[in-house]
Amino acid sequence: MKIWKAFVIAALFLAAASLPFYTGTYLLHTIYIIMMYMSLAISWDMLLRAGQLSFGIAGLFGIGGYAATMLQVFTNINPLICILFGAIMAGLISLLIGLATLRLRGIYFAIITLAMAEIFRVIIRNLPDTWTGGAMGIVLNNAIFNGDVKQTYWLVFGILLITIVLSEVFNKSRIHFAITSIRNDEIVAMSSGIDIFKWLVVIFVITSTLQGLVGAAYTEIYGSVNPDANFSVHYSLLPLAMALLGGIRSTWGPVIGAIVLGLAGEYLKLLMPYGYLIIYGLIIILVILFLPDGIMGLIKKLTQKK
Amino acid sequence: MMKKGIILACIFMFLGAGIALAAAPKPASGDPIKFGAVLPLADITGKQASRAMQLAVKEINAAGGVLGRPLVVVIADDEMKGEKGAAAIDKLATVDNVYAFIGGMSSGVHMAQLPVLKKYAKPTVWIGAAASSVIEAPMAEQAWYFHLHPWDYQQVGGYITGFKELAAKNPLIKLQKWFIGYEEGAFGTTGYKGFQTLWPQQGWEVSGASFKSALMGGGEYRAALRQAKDYKPDAYLWLGYDADALPMLEQAKEIGFAPPMLIGAPPGWPADFGKSPLAEGVSLFGMWAPSLKEVSKVSKHFWDAYNKEFNEAPATYFAPLGYTNVYVVANAINKVGSLDQDKVIAALKDTKYDSPVGETLTITASRALKNQGFTKQKILQWKKGVQQVLWPLDFKTAEPAYPFPAWDKR
Structure with a gap:
């Protein structure tokens, strides 16, 4: 059984990695957009597994993007290094925020993270124009890999793989017991010797670094940053909807949710260019109303009946 | 003789119809x-x-x-x-x-x-x-x-020319003191910076205050409007979005702020804005107005x-x-x-x-681009529910209503 599982995973990996050889530019572009949102959705879910609800994706996504772009503008070094720098900066900032706020719980932590994107946006916009480009942002001389779609796809695919591997490490290692215990009952977790604060900070920093990594890659791919666009609440809400649709507290729920919502959005747009967003919104509402455990929950129910 | 005439007439008619058909545009065919x-x-x-x-x-x-x-x-x-x-x-x-x-x-x-x-x-x-x-x-x-x-700087340059020409034609119009209410995003902030640079070069005073646009979850303009009222400007201009138009004017009315010239500069206006009594006399910028058809x-x-x-x-x-x-x-x-x-x-x-x-x-060159099309916007004004063109004077469809009518006299 385990051999079959490994075989299926290897086949899926090979199919995904070789996609640029048999797929057109537009489909590839659409797929790597979906993969970016997928990475954000998985990273959001990783923190949720520890019982912490975050609305701060957009803030860390934007920080990663701005850090990468500013390093690129000031030093003109390899964009891949800039992307790593963006991720590290998002991680460092989240460490500071985490140390200050992760003693808060439930709605209080959620509110803090909700404010993050807005606070970062205001700071970035009010820094000198020569640093951040002010309200209009910065345009880079060129996109990463000179806009080559295949290489861009592999970059985003690599980021997604890192996210999936980390998420699975969270699920399959001892960390899983720690975070599940924290989520279920903090008093029991503490009495079991789990340092709750330390683990929450570690998880928050890891997930924030991933979100910063995606944000940094995004700005290098599209060659620009803009405070309104890169800190848009959209980057917090869509990954959240994807995770809810697919099913929370697993790696594959957000993956399924991102594929369904991402492809549905594109397909509906081609089918009915005017007003497809109404149908798109209705799908999200209906699924959340009638499938509270998401598509993964439905799959589990169906397989259990059998 | 009569028969010959009829035949000739028929020949000419056929010839005429043939020429007309040949001259008429042929429907497009082939690969699109x-x-x-x-x-x-x-x-x-x-x-x-x-x-x-x-x-x-x-x-x-x-x-x-x-x-x-x-x-x-x-x-x-x-x-x-x-x-x-x-x-x-x-x-x-x-x-x-x-x-x-x-x-x-x-x-x-x-x-x-x-x-x-x-x-x-x-x-x-x-x-x-x-x-x-x-x-x-x-x-x-x-x-x-x-x-x-x-471009943004061409638009502002156009407004300067436009207001100067309007003031030259209508000596009552004063342009000395301006107050800019601007939404705090890229659109408003960049626009305000343009006014801060170019207005003093004309010898015009300019001050401003930001607000959070209703489009971005805001909609409270009283603070900016009160600052504007205290400044006693000759013209109040707001840079925001269509969602700001009606609440902005409602709040200006509420605090009794009716400067001699009130200008709005959103990229678009609410569909029924013209039907509101608040719209009368509000000036605006745009590239086109329905009244241009006149x-x-x-x-x-x-x-x-x-x-x-x-x-x-x-x-x-x-x-x-x-x-x-x-x-x-x-x-x-x-x-x-x-x-x-x-x-x-x-x-x-x-x-x-x-x-x-x-x-x-x-197509002409702009500051950096070789292929730039239009170079200015128009100054328009809401009058009886319709956007009228005030400037450029070549396209003028109405005289400016000046000063902006008091809220209790409309």
Whole structure:
């Protein structure tokens, strides 16, 4: 059984990695957009597994993007290094925020993270124009890999793989017991010797670094940053909807949710260019109303009946 | 004799009909020539621009098409998101195989499209994205890139000329003290910086205060309006969005703020704004107004055709801009007689098109870009529910209502 599982995973990996050889530019572009949102959705879910609800994706996504772009503008070094720098900066900032706020719980932590994107946006916009480009942002001389779609796809695919591997490490290692215990009952977790604060900070920093990594890659791919666009609440809400649709507290729920919502959005747009967003919104509402455990929950129910 | 006359008359009639048929435009046939338009379809600007583009296509095809082939405009929605706008360019280029890219609205979206547009380097004629600092310089070296909307600095330069000419004609109009209420995002902040730089150069005082636009979850303007009232400006100008228009005026009325000139500068106005009693006397900026149909034949043709085709009135200047967008590219190809890109680009540079926007569109150089279209906006005013043109004086459709009427006297 385990051999079959490994075989299926290897086949899926090979199919995904070789996609640029048999797929057109537009489909590839659409797929790597979906993969970016997928990475954000998985990273959001990783923190949720520890019982912490975050609305701060957009803030860390934007920080990663701005850090990468500013390093690129000031030093003109390899964009891949800039992307790593963006991720590290998002991680460092989240460490500071985490140390200050992760003693808060439930709605209080959620509110803090909700404010993050807005606070970062205001700071970035009010820094000198020569640093951040002010309200209009910065345009880079060129996109990463000179806009080559295949290489861009592999970059985003690599980021997604890192996210999936980390998420699975969270699920399959001892960390899983720690975070599940924290989520279920903090008093029991503490009495079991789990340092709750330390683990929450570690998880928050890891997930924030991933979100910063995606944000940094995004700005290098599209060659620009803009405070309104890169800190848009959209980057917090869509990954959240994807995770809810697919099913929370697993790696594959957000993956399924991102594929369904991402492809549905594109397909509906081609089918009915005017007003497809109404149908798109209705799908999200209906699924959340009638499938509270998401598509993964439905799959589990169906397989259990059998 | 009579019989001969009838026969001759018949021959002439047949000949005449033959000549008329030969001269009439042949319906377009063959493989279509495709233009790819990227627009925000959930927004009124994108929706009406796309409709106006379809109207232009219908007219062009009825007149024989492009190079005798049918013209098709493939429209893609950018959802006002950079990544979607960039993916739309990839789709139009590789799936639809379009010949040229047209459309556009937001500068933020366009910034993310620039690397993809550079990759394909197809003829591109853009009607939106006016933020010069992030668009104009990066595209300066691209010979295939044409930009029709006036840049932000050109718009402000136009307002200066416009207000000076209006004040020269109407000595009552005072322009000495200005207060700018601006939304705190990119649109308002950049605009305010432009006023801070250029207004003092005219000897005009300027001050301002920011507000959070209703579009971004705000809608509280009293603080900015009270500062403006204390400043006692000759003109109050707000830079915001359509969602700010009515609540802004409601709150100005509430605190009794009615400066001699009240100007709004959103990219679009609420559909029924003109029906509100608050609208009377509010000045605004725009590239086009429905009243232009009274002074421009092309504008009247566009107005009538759009109303007839869609059973609705065009409410945003992006509608006539979209219509212009299609005609400009189609005319250039027809003028050249081929799809040779270099020749079409040369023909686009040589554009002379009587646009429904009012002006004859020509291509000139702007600060950094070689291929810039329109260079100014118009100063308009709401009068009896209709936007009237105050300036340029060539297109004037009404005299300015000055001063702005007091709230209790309307």
